[in-house]
Amino acid sequence: MRFCSIGSGSKGNGTLIQKGDTCILIDDGFTLKEFENRLAQKGLTPLNLGAVLITHEHSDHIKGVGPLARKYRIPVYCSHGTAQHEGLGTIPSLQVIDSHCDFQIGNLTISPVVVPHDAREPTQFVVTDGEFTVGILTDLGSLTPYIVDKYRYCHGLLIETNHDVSMLRRGPYPPKLKVRVEGPLGHLNNEQAAYFLTQIETDQLQYVVATHISGQNNQEDLAIGNICSALKCDADDVIMANQETGFDWCELTFQQQLDNKKTLA
Numbered sequence: 001m002r003f004c005s006i007g008s009g010s011k012g013n014g015t016l017i018q019k020g021d022t023c024i025l026i027d028d029g030f031t032l033k034e035f036e037n038r039l040a041q042k043g044l045t046p047l048n049l050g051a052v053l054i055t056h057e058h059s060d061h062i063k064g065v066g067p068l069a070r071k072y073r074i075p076v077y078c079s080h081g082t083a084q085h086e087g088l089g090t091i092p093s094l095q096v097i098d099s100h101c102d103f104q105i106g107n108l109t110i111s112p113v114v115v116p117h118d119a120r121e122p123t124q125f126v127v128t129d130g131e132f133t134v135g136i137l138t139d140l141g142s143l144t145p146y147i148v149d150k151y152r153y154c155h156g157l158l159i160e161t162n163h164d165v166s167m168l169r170r171g172p173y174p175p176k177l178k179v180r181v182e183g184p185l186g187h188l189n190n191e192q193a194a195y196f197l198t199q200i201e202t203d204q205l206q207y208v209v210a211t212h213i214s215g216q217n218n219q220e221d222l223a224i225g226n227i228c229s230a231l232k233c234d235a236d237d238v239i240m241a242n243q244e245t246g247f248d249w250c251e252l253t254f255q256q257q258l259d260n261k262k263t264l265a
Protein backbone atom coordinates (compact mmCIF):
# COMPACT_ATOMS: atom_id res chain seq x y z
CA MET A 1 0.00 0.00 0.00
CA ARG A 2 1.23 3.50 -0.78
CA PHE A 3 0.00 7.05 -0.23
CA CYS A 4 0.81 10.61 -1.27
CA SER A 5 -0.68 14.09 -1.40
CA ILE A 6 -1.28 16.38 -4.38
CA GLY A 7 -1.45 19.44 -2.12
CA SER A 8 -2.13 20.28 1.52
CA GLY A 9 -3.26 23.51 3.18
CA SER A 10 -6.07 26.03 3.23
CA LYS A 11 -5.88 26.58 -0.56
CA GLY A 12 -6.63 22.95 -1.45
CA ASN A 13 -6.20 19.38 -0.27
CA GLY A 14 -6.04 15.95 -1.87
CA THR A 15 -4.63 12.64 -0.60
CA LEU A 16 -4.22 9.43 -2.60
CA ILE A 17 -4.09 5.91 -1.17
CA GLN A 18 -3.40 2.98 -3.47
CA LYS A 19 -3.25 -0.77 -3.05
CA GLY A 20 -2.88 -2.76 -6.27
CA ASP A 21 -5.59 -1.63 -8.66
CA THR A 22 -7.63 0.13 -5.98
CA CYS A 23 -6.88 3.84 -5.70
CA ILE A 24 -8.94 6.28 -3.65
CA LEU A 25 -8.77 10.04 -3.44
CA ILE A 26 -9.59 11.76 -0.16
CA ASP A 27 -10.78 15.34 -0.75
CA ASP A 28 -10.27 17.49 -3.82
CA GLY A 29 -9.90 21.21 -3.28
CA PHE A 30 -8.65 22.00 -6.79
CA THR A 31 -10.20 23.00 -10.11
CA LEU A 32 -10.50 20.13 -12.58
CA LYS A 33 -7.55 21.25 -14.71
CA GLU A 34 -5.35 21.84 -11.68
CA PHE A 35 -6.34 18.47 -10.26
CA GLU A 36 -5.56 16.63 -13.51
CA ASN A 37 -2.12 18.27 -13.63
CA ARG A 38 -1.35 17.47 -10.03
CA LEU A 39 -2.52 13.87 -10.44
CA ALA A 40 -0.34 13.44 -13.55
CA GLN A 41 2.67 14.53 -11.49
CA LYS A 42 2.02 11.51 -9.26
CA GLY A 43 1.87 9.22 -12.31
CA LEU A 44 -1.91 8.72 -12.35
CA THR A 45 -4.96 9.79 -14.36
CA PRO A 46 -8.53 10.21 -13.04
CA LEU A 47 -9.35 6.87 -14.70
CA ASN A 48 -7.22 5.20 -12.03
CA LEU A 49 -9.52 6.48 -9.27
CA GLY A 50 -12.10 4.08 -7.86
CA ALA A 51 -13.68 6.54 -5.43
CA VAL A 52 -13.51 10.02 -3.96
CA LEU A 53 -14.03 10.34 -0.19
CA ILE A 54 -14.84 13.72 1.34
CA THR A 55 -13.87 14.64 4.90
CA HIS A 56 -16.10 17.75 5.10
CA GLU A 57 -17.65 20.51 3.03
CA HIS A 58 -15.06 23.31 3.42
CA SER A 59 -14.01 24.49 -0.02
CA ASP A 60 -10.35 23.49 0.37
CA HIS A 61 -11.63 19.88 0.52
CA ILE A 62 -14.66 19.87 -1.75
CA LYS A 63 -14.14 22.44 -4.49
CA GLY A 64 -13.15 20.02 -7.24
CA VAL A 65 -15.23 16.99 -6.25
CA GLY A 66 -18.39 17.74 -8.29
CA PRO A 67 -16.68 18.48 -11.62
CA LEU A 68 -14.32 15.50 -11.19
CA ALA A 69 -17.09 13.03 -10.28
CA ARG A 70 -19.32 14.24 -13.15
CA LYS A 71 -16.64 14.15 -15.85
CA TYR A 72 -15.19 10.76 -14.94
CA ARG A 73 -18.26 9.24 -13.24
CA ILE A 74 -16.36 8.43 -10.06
CA PRO A 75 -18.42 7.41 -6.98
CA VAL A 76 -18.28 9.87 -4.08
CA TYR A 77 -18.45 8.77 -0.42
CA CYS A 78 -19.25 11.16 2.42
CA SER A 79 -21.25 11.51 5.63
CA HIS A 80 -24.93 12.45 5.63
CA GLY A 81 -24.06 15.94 6.89
CA THR A 82 -21.46 16.55 4.18
CA ALA A 83 -23.83 15.23 1.50
CA GLN A 84 -26.33 18.01 2.38
CA HIS A 85 -23.94 20.69 1.14
CA GLU A 86 -25.32 22.36 -1.98
CA GLY A 87 -21.78 23.04 -3.30
CA LEU A 88 -21.45 19.40 -4.34
CA GLY A 89 -23.99 19.77 -7.13
CA THR A 90 -25.33 16.62 -8.78
CA ILE A 91 -23.13 13.59 -8.17
CA PRO A 92 -23.77 10.61 -10.49
CA SER A 93 -23.05 8.07 -7.73
CA LEU A 94 -23.27 9.49 -4.22
CA GLN A 95 -22.70 6.98 -1.40
CA VAL A 96 -23.80 8.36 1.96
CA ILE A 97 -21.82 6.59 4.67
CA ASP A 98 -22.62 5.93 8.30
CA SER A 99 -19.87 7.92 10.00
CA HIS A 100 -19.50 5.23 12.67
CA CYS A 101 -19.31 2.17 10.36
CA ASP A 102 -16.43 0.78 8.33
CA PHE A 103 -16.93 0.37 4.60
CA GLN A 104 -15.04 -1.31 1.76
CA ILE A 105 -13.73 0.03 -1.54
CA GLY A 106 -11.93 -2.65 -3.60
CA ASN A 107 -9.26 -4.10 -1.34
CA LEU A 108 -9.27 -1.19 1.13
CA THR A 109 -11.30 -0.99 4.35
CA ILE A 110 -12.12 2.52 5.51
CA SER A 111 -13.01 3.59 9.05
CA PRO A 112 -14.57 7.05 9.25
CA VAL A 113 -13.73 8.98 12.42
CA VAL A 114 -15.96 11.85 13.53
CA VAL A 115 -13.87 14.86 14.59
CA PRO A 116 -14.61 18.23 16.27
CA HIS A 117 -14.53 20.82 13.47
CA ASP A 118 -16.93 23.56 12.41
CA ALA A 119 -18.55 21.62 9.58
CA ARG A 120 -21.85 19.67 9.39
CA GLU A 121 -20.57 16.14 9.99
CA PRO A 122 -16.82 16.06 9.49
CA THR A 123 -15.17 12.63 9.32
CA GLN A 124 -11.51 11.88 8.94
CA PHE A 125 -10.40 8.45 7.73
CA VAL A 126 -8.28 5.47 8.76
CA VAL A 127 -7.60 3.16 5.79
CA THR A 128 -6.23 -0.38 5.87
CA ASP A 129 -5.43 -3.10 3.35
CA GLY A 130 -5.33 -5.74 6.09
CA GLU A 131 -1.55 -5.48 6.43
CA PHE A 132 -0.87 -1.79 6.84
CA THR A 133 -2.89 1.18 8.05
CA VAL A 134 -2.82 4.85 7.01
CA GLY A 135 -4.48 7.51 9.14
CA ILE A 136 -5.44 10.96 7.88
CA LEU A 137 -6.18 13.44 10.63
CA THR A 138 -6.62 17.09 9.66
CA ASP A 139 -9.19 19.83 10.21
CA LEU A 140 -9.97 19.30 13.87
CA GLY A 141 -9.77 21.76 16.73
CA SER A 142 -9.30 19.32 19.57
CA LEU A 143 -8.51 15.71 20.38
CA THR A 144 -10.77 13.18 22.04
CA PRO A 145 -10.02 9.74 23.56
CA TYR A 146 -12.11 8.26 20.72
CA ILE A 147 -9.82 9.81 18.10
CA VAL A 148 -6.66 8.65 19.86
CA ASP A 149 -8.12 5.16 20.00
CA LYS A 150 -9.00 5.04 16.30
CA TYR A 151 -5.51 6.17 15.20
CA ARG A 152 -3.54 4.13 17.72
CA TYR A 153 -1.83 1.65 15.34
CA CYS A 154 -1.05 3.50 12.10
CA HIS A 155 1.91 2.65 9.86
CA GLY A 156 1.53 5.93 7.96
CA LEU A 157 0.11 9.03 9.62
CA LEU A 158 -0.85 12.39 8.16
CA ILE A 159 -1.31 14.72 11.09
CA GLU A 160 -2.46 18.35 11.03
CA THR A 161 0.10 20.86 12.33
CA ASN A 162 -1.85 23.93 11.33
CA HIS A 163 -0.40 26.72 13.41
CA ASP A 164 1.90 27.89 16.13
CA VAL A 165 -0.33 29.47 18.77
CA SER A 166 1.83 32.53 19.41
CA MET A 167 2.31 33.18 15.68
CA LEU A 168 -1.45 32.96 15.18
CA ARG A 169 -2.12 35.40 18.05
CA ARG A 170 0.49 37.88 16.77
CA GLY A 171 -0.40 37.30 13.11
CA PRO A 172 -2.50 39.16 10.53
CA TYR A 173 -5.81 37.28 10.85
CA PRO A 174 -8.86 39.28 11.99
CA PRO A 175 -9.73 38.62 15.68
CA LYS A 176 -12.80 36.52 14.86
CA LEU A 177 -10.82 34.22 12.58
CA LYS A 178 -8.07 33.84 15.19
CA VAL A 179 -10.68 32.68 17.71
CA ARG A 180 -12.11 30.20 15.18
CA VAL A 181 -8.76 28.69 14.20
CA GLU A 182 -7.55 28.34 17.79
CA GLY A 183 -10.91 27.15 19.13
CA PRO A 184 -12.05 23.56 19.85
CA LEU A 185 -13.75 23.35 16.42
CA GLY A 186 -10.87 24.93 14.52
CA HIS A 187 -7.48 23.50 13.62
CA LEU A 188 -4.84 21.48 15.44
CA ASN A 189 -1.75 23.44 16.50
CA ASN A 190 1.84 22.17 16.67
CA GLU A 191 1.64 21.31 20.36
CA GLN A 192 -1.65 19.43 20.05
CA ALA A 193 -0.20 17.39 17.19
CA ALA A 194 2.89 16.57 19.26
CA TYR A 195 0.75 15.61 22.25
CA PHE A 196 -1.33 13.32 20.02
CA LEU A 197 1.86 11.53 18.93
CA THR A 198 2.74 10.82 22.55
CA GLN A 199 -0.68 9.17 23.04
CA ILE A 200 -0.57 6.60 20.21
CA GLU A 201 1.64 3.57 19.54
CA THR A 202 4.63 4.55 17.39
CA ASP A 203 6.74 1.34 17.21
CA GLN A 204 5.04 0.36 13.95
CA LEU A 205 5.00 3.89 12.48
CA GLN A 206 6.90 4.08 9.17
CA TYR A 207 5.99 7.60 8.01
CA VAL A 208 4.72 10.68 9.79
CA VAL A 209 3.65 13.63 7.66
CA ALA A 210 2.99 17.18 8.89
CA THR A 211 -0.05 18.46 6.98
CA HIS A 212 -2.48 21.40 6.54
CA ILE A 213 0.21 23.88 7.58
CA SER A 214 -0.82 27.54 7.65
CA GLY A 215 1.23 29.75 5.35
CA GLN A 216 0.89 32.73 7.70
CA ASN A 217 0.71 31.26 11.19
CA ASN A 218 3.37 28.57 11.20
CA GLN A 219 6.92 27.73 10.17
CA GLU A 220 8.17 24.36 9.03
CA ASP A 221 10.91 24.20 11.65
CA LEU A 222 8.38 24.82 14.45
CA ALA A 223 5.97 22.15 13.17
CA ILE A 224 8.76 19.61 12.67
CA GLY A 225 10.49 20.51 15.95
CA ASN A 226 7.39 19.67 17.95
CA ILE A 227 6.93 16.34 16.16
CA CYS A 228 10.60 15.43 16.63
CA SER A 229 10.53 16.05 20.35
CA ALA A 230 7.36 13.97 20.70
CA LEU A 231 8.73 11.05 18.65
CA LYS A 232 12.38 11.52 19.69
CA CYS A 233 13.38 11.43 16.03
CA ASP A 234 15.39 13.61 13.60
CA ALA A 235 13.91 16.32 11.39
CA ASP A 236 14.77 14.10 8.37
CA ASP A 237 12.33 11.49 9.65
CA VAL A 238 9.35 13.84 9.29
CA ILE A 239 7.75 14.54 5.90
CA MET A 240 6.30 17.97 5.19
CA ALA A 241 3.18 18.21 3.02
CA ASN A 242 3.06 21.54 1.21
CA GLN A 243 0.43 23.52 -0.69
CA GLU A 244 2.19 23.42 -4.06
CA THR A 245 3.03 19.74 -4.51
CA GLY A 246 1.86 17.88 -1.39
CA PHE A 247 4.39 15.10 -0.89
CA ASP A 248 5.63 12.12 -2.90
CA TRP A 249 4.45 8.52 -2.72
CA CYS A 250 5.33 6.72 0.52
CA GLU A 251 5.31 2.94 0.26
CA LEU A 252 4.48 0.87 3.33
CA THR A 253 6.53 -2.33 3.41
CA PHE A 254 7.68 -4.93 5.89
CA GLN A 255 11.30 -3.99 5.05
CA GLN A 256 10.59 -0.35 5.90
CA GLN A 257 9.22 -1.51 9.23
CA LEU A 258 12.44 -3.41 9.98
CA ASP A 259 14.62 -0.45 8.92
CA ASN A 260 12.63 1.80 11.23
CA LYS A 261 13.23 -0.51 14.15
CA LYS A 262 16.97 -0.45 13.46
CA THR A 263 17.08 3.37 13.33
CA LEU A 264 15.26 3.65 16.60
CA ALA A 265 17.22 0.90 18.36
Ligand SMILES: [Zn+2]
Pocket residue numbers: 009010013058060061139212
Ligand atom coordinates in the same frame (compact mmCIF):
# COMPACT_ATOMS: atom_id res chain seq x y z
ZN1 LIG B 1 -9.04 22.33 5.49
Ligand SMILES: [Zn+2]
Pocket residue numbers: 056058117119139
Ligand atom coordinates in the same frame (compact mmCIF):
# COMPACT_ATOMS: atom_id res chain seq x y z
ZN1 LIG C 1 -12.08 22.53 7.41
